[in-house]
Amino acid sequence: MTxxxxxxxxxxxxxxxxxxxxxxxxxxxxxxxxxxxxxxxIRTTPAERARLVRFGLxxxxxxxxxxxxxxxxxxRRWIGEQHNSCQRQVVAQRPIGRPRTAESIxxxxxxxxxENTWGYTRILGExxxxxxxxxxxxxxxxxLKEHGINPAPERDHGTWSQxxxxxxxxxxxxxxxxxxxxxxxxxxPYFVLFFIHLKSRGxxxxxxxxxxxxxxxxxQARNFCFExxxxxxxxxxxHDSKFTRSFDEVFNSQQAKVVLPTVRSPxxxxxxxxxxxxxxxxxxxxxxxxxxxxLNHLVDEYAAFYNQCRPHSGRGASTAVESRAxxxxxxxxxxxxxxxxxxxxxxxxxxxxxAVRNQRNTNGDRKQCTGFLNGSESTxxxxxxx
Numbered sequence: 058m059t060x061x062x063x064x065x066x067x068x069x070x071x072x073x074x075x076x077x078x079x080x081x082x083x084x085x086x087x088x089x090x091x092x093x094x095x096x097x098x099i100r101t102t103p104a105e106r107a108r109l110v111r112f113g114l115x116x117x118x119x120x121x122x123x124x125x126x127x128x129x130x131x132x133r134r135w136i137g138e139q140h141n142s143c144q145r146q147v148v149a150q151r152p153i154g155r156p157r158t159a160e161s162i163x164x165x166x167x168x169x170x171x172e173n174t175w176g177y178t179r180i181l182g183e184x185x186x187x188x189x190x191x192x193x194x195x196x197x198x199x200x201l202k203e204h205g206i207n208p209a210p211e212r213d214h215g216t217w218s219q220x221x222x223x224x225x226x227x228x229x230x231x232x233x234x235x236x237x238x239x240x241x242x243x244x245x246p247y248f249v250l251f252f253i254h255l256k257s258r259g260x261x262x263x264x265x266x267x268x269x270x271x272x273x274x275x276x277q278a279r280n281f282c283f284e285x286x287x288x289x290x291x292x293x294x295x296h297d298s299k300f301t302r303s304f305d306e307v308f309n310s311q312q313a314k315v316v317l318p319t320v321r322s323p324x325x326x327x328x329x330x331x332x333x334x335x336x337x338x339x340x341x342x343x344x345x346x347x348x349x350x351x352l353n354h355l356v357d358e359y360a361a362f363y364n365q366c367r368p369h370s371g372r373g374a375s376t377a378v379e380s381r382a383x384x385x386x387x388x389x390x391x392x393x394x395x396x397x398x399x400x401x402x403x404x405x406x407x408x409x410x411x412a413v414r415n416q417r418n419t420n421g422d423r424k425q426c427t428g429f430l431n432g433s434e435s436t437x438x439x440x441x442x443x
Contacts, residue, residue: 088125099126106135158192158200165189166200176209177201217318217325225256227290232329233269233299234336238346247352248299250277252285252292253332258369259377260332261285262360265352271301278307286311293318293326335363 101109113120113132121129162184169180177197184192201208221228231252238247250263261284263277282289292308293316294300305315318325340359346352368374 085123085125092125101126107139110135110139158196162189162192163200166192166197167204167206170201170206174209179209221255224291227288228255228293229253229285229289229291230255230293230326230329232295232326232333233297234333236265236337236341236346236352238265238267238349238352240348247346247349249352249356250274251329251332252281253328254377255328256372257377258328258372259364260360262356265349265356267349269299271303274299274301275303275307278304282307282311286313289313291316293329295323295326296320332363336360 109124109126109132113124114136116123121132124132127135165184165187166180169175169183173179175183177194180197181192181194184190184197229252231250233248233250235246235248237244245267247265247267248269249265250269252261253259261281263280266273289308289311291314296317308315323330336356336359340355341352344351344355346355364377366376368376
């Protein structure tokens, strides 16, 4: 029975395979008839090619004898392209490089750098003491650069804006400005030296001169230090040749540090540059100045107005006198002349009040104590700000 069963199964299987062969032969002939009526080249889409490749791979090498829509070489190329695209997708999903440093370690590195003045090596050593051995010195450097933290030697100095905010209470800036003045000798440029307090915006101005030499500028520095020498620790000035060594020595004797910004950087002395624009745009450009006394009068009047009446947006719309917290008695004595100055500005477009000048002349005894140099062109003038 067993011997007869095996040949029977073999015959059934053999007959089934022959039938499948006939089916395939019929489909192949039918396909050839259809291909004869179609264009010689059939363009396929990527989705169609992927479907043909998927079923063709299951057939094996026999697919190269069965395929008729394209040449066997083209079908082999389709198989290679699909294989490469699958590899590219796997590579794209895989992250490139080593894993990113843990966020907790990154925050610790930034905290150590901001709370101390340590360099890369010192921070790395502190991490080693805490048992963190997974990062290197280069990683510490890259983390600090991503957070905008400079190396240790540059971290101590800070930025220029930080310096101004840190020393604003005792920081002054000075500069010269010039104006053309009509004299008997023709048009002569006159120079005025002024000092401005960065926090309160209070201004101290000197007398105008056509010859701002070393002796004159040094004497103006002495006059300024006589009033404000105890309230200044830093002075900003530019690289003007009129600022001589003797000028700096006056402030060094008051334990004040003279700070020189970068050459040709007027923005670093922006407070002084802005005041020059204010005094010219709001006052001096509206007048034809006749002589040095006329220029002194105009600058005096505007300085009093600027210190007592003009609001400053950077100080919450307060005046320099209010920001400086001057004694109420001194402020009341000079408030009325300053109001008349403001009224003159609004009504006539010019500064015509002489009340401040008269008020200033009553302080002649104090001016005599400033020790003027013999031969100075004119008496030093102080503004109403103190």
